[in-house]
């Protein structure tokens with residue numbers, strides 16, 4: 001089976017011998033043109049037309065009312081959590097299977113992550129596990145939700161759309177409302193993923209996206225916060241730009257602000273990339289369909305998009321029968337210069353979060369032991385847009 005997978009990947013990318021990376025960016029549109037234009041304009045940093053343009057493009061694409069570009073996805077998450085009202089010594093419910101940035105953002109505030117299990121279908125926060133945890137371990141008092149054993153306030157819920165597969169966000173939103181919990185969607189991996197036709201990140205109070213080099217579209221480093229709340233959007237812009245009161249020459253600031261804005265240079269690249277997004281998605285979907293066909297014949301389970309969603313298929317994933325077989329495949333594929341990798345170490349197993357409050361994490365444990373991410377780059381010849 002291992003050989004069949006590796007041969008399929010080599011064949012798909014038409015690379016009989018060369019190293020095949022997990023996810024390579026593609027700069028095949030207006031990338032150079034816009035970046036050079038930003039350089040020629042001399043507006044490479046805090047001010048420039050591309051930041052506004054990119055925010056407009058994100059609004060158009062996601063149908064969110066407001067978009068605030070940030071320096072990266074972690075900053076977008078941090079700011080979203082602050083605006084959602086998370087304070088130090090409070091708790092934030094999230095999943096143990098995520099990239100470290102989710103927990104880092106929670107920790108910057110001095111809050112603590114609480115880990116609830118994931119759904120075996122979408123690999124993101126499980127609605128049943130969430131509602132069990134809230135029903136058995138938490139109580140609502142004066143429209144606030146508290147963890148009974150520690151007396152700490154649960155300040156927010158952060159589901160993550162793992163590898164671009166949307167969680168059951170409508171049910172989750174209902175649960176959050178029932179417990180008076182704000183929701184911040186960690187949509188870092190889900191640009192181009194839709195839940196029942198509505199873009200991920202636009203269900204919660206805030207959605208945070210990433211445009212890091214390995215994501216579906218990239219601007220080197222970058223992020224964006226989306227929200228439908230005008231007041232919060234204005235505050236997000238203000239706080240991410242050092243909380244400076246606009247004035248032609250005075251330096252007046254009215255909050256402790258953050259240098260979290262996206263530089264215009266990155267925004268130029270981001271504008272070119274978002275133009276390519278639909279072409280990228282088409283190519284990624286073609287590959288995912290072929291992986292699905294391949295794995296129908298093999299004793300491993302390919303992770304397909306949930307029936308209710310349209311996934312961007314950012315990173316394709318397959319689940320092997322057990323950890324031993326999974327590890328053997330990691331060795332085989334990487335020895336053969338086809339890059340694959342396991343899921344992230346579960347967050348509660350890291351030293352910083354070993355004392356975190358956890359619900360049962362059975363599915364998280366199983367997925368972390370058996371999952372492999374497969375090469376998922378856009379096939380260049382598939383992309384319709386050429387310079």
Ligand SMILES: *Cc1c(COP(=O)(O)O)cnc(C)c1O
Pocket residue numbers: 072073074075098099101102160186188189209210211212221222223
């Ligand atoms: C990539 C990613 C982030 C952070 O994005 P950066 O832009 O690298 O800061 C956050 N959460 C998840 C789940 C991610 O995959």
